[in-house]
Amino acid sequence: MTTDTARTRLTPEERRTRLLELGVRLFSTHTIEEISIDLVMEQAGVSRGLIYHYFDGKQGYREAVVRYAADLLFAQTAPPPGGEPLERLAASITAYVDYVVANESGYRSLVAAAASGNEAMRAVYDSTFEAMGDRFFADGPSIELADTPAVRLVIRAWQAMAEKLVLTWCADPTVMSRAELQALITDSLPLLITLV
């Protein structure tokens, strides 16, 4: 698609974004560790020097892609501005399931990287889920929740449960339908909140 002529018209920011978008696409079939400079050079048709110029090497590129992918996750799971609280939560959950299904390989390797003590990856992972949790208390919550440390703890644990549900379901989707999975995740939060 991208010809040399077209590429020369891109601004540096656009070119950088294209490389990040490529990384996210590679995530759907590759783990973080499988994303090499050679692979990116081959797929993007750019030089090693350009990738180093923008990202300071392989690790910098991987971290930038993970950050970009996490930003996409955060943006895509934004609840719609209006509607019934539980419907808004359901829309957000649907988007979350869609995201994990579309980026399963990369998502699994982000979980692994965050758990394995890679501080940069862990920070991206933790701050993304914290930001998604903050939505319950910031402008236009999808459902009404009291902002207490106990409620925040339950939200964080519910997110971990939702992640395990989706990843386990991905490995064997015959267990229940996607709609049932989404309803299970959505309906479990208000139930769990009744316990604190």
Added chain:
Amino acid sequence: MTTDTARTRLTPEERRTRLLELGVRLFSTHTIEEISIDLVMEQAGVSRGLIYHYFDGKQGYREAVVRYAADLLFAQTAPPPGGEPLERLAASITAYVDYVVANESGYRSLVAAAASGNEAMRAVYDSTFEAMGDRFFADGPSIELADTPAVRLVIRAWQAMAEKLVLTWCADPTVMSRAELQALITDSLPLLITLV
């Protein structure tokens, strides 16, 4: 405590078990990666050769310790033989929280190792939680559950939620009391099961 004279009286199996018990104790303050042959030699007063003889080196020792620690987790969380179903579940959860609190560092590194693609560690981790989940269907279930793939999926996700609850609570125990944490984990399972 252990004198040379006493040590010579140990059978090979007892000596091996002592080294595994040492590894579990080290787990309370060290991550898996921090457990080195030198550390074990120093703490156990045994030779490098003996550790290689029993465990075939550092990786073999770490895996054997993780397996031993997972077996302890499984044994300690066994629900008591009699009593009310929810009380039996509560006893099992109390034991789980006790275990994680007592072995927090090692438990966190097991989670990290399982997530990071170390196949041996992942297998120990997954099979332990599967075995703990199986208890709900095998001899003397702590609460009555239908054995369906959907229920098993919810149990696995509930375990992930419980793990996140305990580990997050360990990092900031001011959020709620230990009794409240245990009640939250115990009471959430029957609630979640109503959704499938």
